[in-house]
Amino acid sequence: MSQNPVFDRITQEIQDNPVVLYMKGTPIFPQCGFSAAVVQVLSHLGVKFKGVDILTDPPLRDGIKQFSNWPTIPQLYVKGEFVGGCDIVREMFETGELQQMLTEKGVATASA
Amino acid sequence: MQVRRAMEDKLRAAFAPIRLDIVDDSHRHAGHGGARPEGETHFTVEIVSAAFAGQNRVTRQRAVYAALAQELETRVHALALTTLTPEEDAARR
Numbered sequence: 340m341s342q343n344p345v346f347d348r349i350t351q352e353i354q355d356n357p358v359v360l361y362m363k364g365t366p367i368f369p370q371c372g373f374s375a376a377v378v379q380v381l382s383h384l385g386v387k388f389k390g391v392d393i394l395t396d397p398p399l400r401d402g403i404k405q406f407s408n409w410p411t412i413p414q415l416y417v418k419g420e421f422v423g424g425c426d427i428v429r430e431m432f433e434t435g436e437l438q439q440m441l442t443e444k445g446v447a448t449a450s451a
Numbered sequence: 452m453q454v455r456r457a458m459e460d461k462l463r464a465a466f467a468p469i470r471l472d473i474v475d476d477s478h479r480h481a482g483h484g485g486a487r488p489e490g491e492t493h494f495t496v497e498i499v500s501a502a503f504a505g506q507n508r509v510t511r512q513r514a515v516y517a518a519l520a521q522e523l524e525t526r527v528h529a530l531a532l533t534t535l536t537p538e539e540d541a542a543r544r
Binding site for chain 1: 483484508509512513516520523524529530531532533
């Protein structure tokens with residue numbers, strides 16, 4: 340089971356917030372092009388999300404990679420489920436799957 | 452070219468792709484986080500393989516990350532990935 344104390348925090352965070360983006364920097368000032376791209380997609384869709392800056396939190400930076408079994412940042416969670424990183428979010432946005440998934444999960448979007 | 456070559460060998464061994472494009476974007480990230488003067492830190496990879504059939508995107512990318520775990524840990528800072536089955540690739544053309 341999870342022995343990394345960060346795992347409990349992540350579990351709580353993705354339960355308490357419908358949409359969570361683990362990213363480099365903040366939604367206002369992303370520190371990485373890939374994080375910025377996901378922020379842009381979510382903002383374009385009018386999705387409210389919690390941005391979590393992993394750069395200011397080294398234990399979280401390592402912990403989220405183990406938690407998700409995913410070696411890169413950004414990472415998007417919707418309703419507690421791992422959606423993917425930048426490539427997946429972009430692809431799903433382009434095909435309309437992202438909008439559909441958000442709607443199915445009951446997350447409000449502006450363009451719906 | 453060493454990193455690129457190692458990645459190519461590993462991806463070919465793991466997925467027997469019918470198409471594999473590896474583009475080194477490192478020059479576009481010079482001076483950014485994770486960049487190195489000697490380059491080979493940022494790549495875009497497009498891989499078309501029948502091995503991805505029946506897998507969702509997360510499963511596919513995890514498989515690619517696993518194949519390149521050593522490179523990702525030691526050298527490669529960013530990997531933009533497109534993973535397609537031959538059918539999906541054909542449909543995009």
